[in-house]
Amino acid sequence: MTTPSSRWRRILVAAMVVVVLALVVGGVVVGARRDGSLDTLTDLEQLDRYGEVPAFTLTERSGRRVTTADLRGAVWVVHGPSPRERSPAATHAGASREVTDMTMKRGVLLCVLPGVALGTAMHGAAQPPEGTAARGAAVFRQCVACHTVESGVHLTGPSLAHVWGRRAATVEGFTRYSEPLKRATVVWDAPTLDRWLRDPQGLVPGNLMTFPGLKDERQRADLVAYLRAVDAGQAPAAAPGGRMMAGPARPDLKTLGPERRVKGIRHCGDGYHVITEDGRTVPFWEFNLRFKTDSSRLGPVAGKPVLVPAGMQGDRASVVFSSPAEIGRLIETRC
Secondary structure, three states: OOOHHHHHHHHHHHHHHHHHHHHHHHHHHHHHHHHOOHHHHHHHHHHHHHHHEEEOOOEEOOOOEEHHHHHHHOOOOOOOOOOOOOOOHHHHHHHHHHHHHHHHHHHHHHHHHHHHHHHHHHHHHHHOOOOOOOHHHHHHHHOOOOOOOOOOOOOOOOOOOOOOOOOOOOOOOOOOOHHHHHHHOOOOOOOHHHHHHHHHHHHHHOOOOOOOOOOOHHHHHHHHHHHHHHHHHOOOOOOOOOOOOOOOOHHHHHHOOOOOEEEEEEEEEOOEEEEEEEOOEEEHHHHHHHEEOOOOOOOOOOOEEEEEEEEEOOOOOEEEEOOOOHHHHHHEOOO
């Protein structure tokens, strides 16, 4: 499918080619006429003798014969007495100058008109496409692994609920911005968001955004329109499957049962033994058990860490605490 941006690029290239050809060929024709070439004199002699002359074109001659009546009213019409009323010398010298002027006018027109077309094409190409929030909701599926549009809900990246019109690295409650982004003076609007989405490292070198960029101009415009609608509280419903790339939705860890609530952890040799409230003891190789914290509204109850399975084989898991202080208090070294 041809995208609007590719069509504009083809128009721009075609217009530039026309301008270059017009300048080169027009310059050659004007130079030849100005020098009073033998072709010009021959044409004038034919006009004097037969009342007609081969038509001038960028390919020297089209072969079509035109009369003086045909020439009248055109940009290059010969004014004054007809060639039959002039002396041969005056006819050749005066008409040569007039034909030179006519050819120069024609060359100017051929150069200016493509230039106008080029300017129009460049102006159209410079205008970003209008985005649609509904399509942008679907594009946002590429972002849900790291971002939400819920105010105050942060993942790997900050919530994007109210970034429109806000200076970069200032979303409340998010404390993991890179130093380059915190020093940047970028304010998020349509142009800056478009540049950021196209190439994050190009806009703010050294930032922690791992996203390589969205190269499709239409998708960027749609995503910008969606973020603006989110800020205004007018965002369309999220597209179905919006968390496909992010995996299953995070559970509320406060609601897990006794088989998941951790009562104690014992470290022995190269393994951990996790004791749950239902009386089970589950052993893990120490490299396969992770200790995490979750202080969000979905995190565990304070003092009640939970065991969350991980991996397809069932041999990996995470113990999630409500705060770092709980980790050291719960683990004991004993075989």
